[in-house]
Amino acid sequence: MTDIAYLARMRRKRCLRKRRSACPFPRPANDPREGMPLASVGAGHSRRAGRNAIRHRSSIPANAIVPTCRTARRPSGSADPSLRIGYPGPMGRLLVAGEKGAEIIPALAPLPGETVIDKPGKGAFNATDLDAVLRGLYVSHLAIGGVTTEVCVQTTMREANDRGYDCLMVEDCTESYLPEFKQATLAMVRAQGGIVGLTAPSDALIAALDRP
Numbered sequence: 001m002t003d004i005a006y007l008a009r010m011r012r013k014r015c016l017r018k019r020r021s022a023c024p025f026p027r028p029a030n031d032p033r034e035g036m037p038l039a040s041v042g043a044g045h046s047r048r049a050g051r052n053a054i055r056h057r058s059s060i061p062a063n064a065i066v067p068t069c070r071t072a073r074r075p076s077g078s079a080d081p082s083l084r085i086g087y088p089g090p091m092g093r094l095l096v097a098g099e100k101g102a103e104i105i106p107a108l109a110p111l112p113g114e115t116v117i118d119k120p121g122k123g124a125f126n127a128t129d130l131d132a133v134l135r136g137l138y139v140s141h142l143a144i145g146g147v148t149t150e151v152c153v154q155t156t157m158r159e160a161n162d163r164g165y166d167c168l169m170v171e172d173c174t175e176s177y178l179p180e181f182k183q184a185t186l187a188m189v190r191a192q193g194g195i196v197g198l199t200a201p202s203d204a205l206i207a208a209l210d211r212p
Contacts, residue, residue: 005052005139007124007146007156052137055104056117056124058152059097060085064120123155131163141166143205145173149182157189158196167197170205 060066066085085095092099097118110116117130124130134142142165146153153174157167169189176182189196 005054005134005137005142007054007056007142007144052115052139053110054115054117054130054133055108055110056119056128056130056146056156057102057104058095058120058122059102059118060095060120062093062096062098121155122152123159124152125156125159125163134165139165141168143168143170145170147175149174149176150185154185154189154196161196168205169197169199171199171201173202 086093088094089101091101093101095102104110104116115133117124117128117133119126119128119130121127142157142160144153144157144160144167149169153169157169160167169186171186174182176185186199189199
């Protein structure tokens with residue numbers, strides 16, 4: 001019986017360093033790839049321990065009707081159409097299933113038979129079968145990582161908490177473009193005695209899981 005699963009979100013589009021013109025912030029202070037090696041360690045440890053490493057990626061069907069509240073977004077006041085969902089960019093149409101930029105990075109590529117959740121929104125539970133998959137595996141605890149901390153990772157953690165899962169955000173397995181956004185998110189998660197869940201570094205998590 002499995003009682004813990006590791007959720008990771010790392011897609012190619014987010015894990016390539018972006019030029020200033022292609023980033024939602026004027027000057028990215030952080031590289032989202034910084035959390036990638038440790039996220040890979042977390043997924044690998046889950047495999048060796050017989051636990052589940054589940055990936056989720058933003059992947060919208062090519063023929064889907066995307067709400068205008070998402071397509072009309074213009075980061076930093078930019079009118080660059082390549083920043084909008086479904087528009088062409090250097091790695092294909094942004095967030096569209098089957099495009100290169102929507103694929104999971106090689107370092108976290110799933111093995112045959114491992115679960116991959118394609119999500120149309122920010123959270124991994126919204127309009128997906130992730131909850132059913134986890135309950136079918138008798139999972140009650142989630143260790144969560146990926147990018148970006150303040151958007152998809154935090155949204156997924158809040159969705160999981162509302163569904164009754166005990167959640168841990170793995171601090172060095174997640175990253176943001178702006179360090180202050182990541183730190184603010186970690187603080188919000190831990191607030192009021194862990195209102196959304198807990199946070200810890202990956203070495204503490206692995207040590208706890210390795211305990212007899």
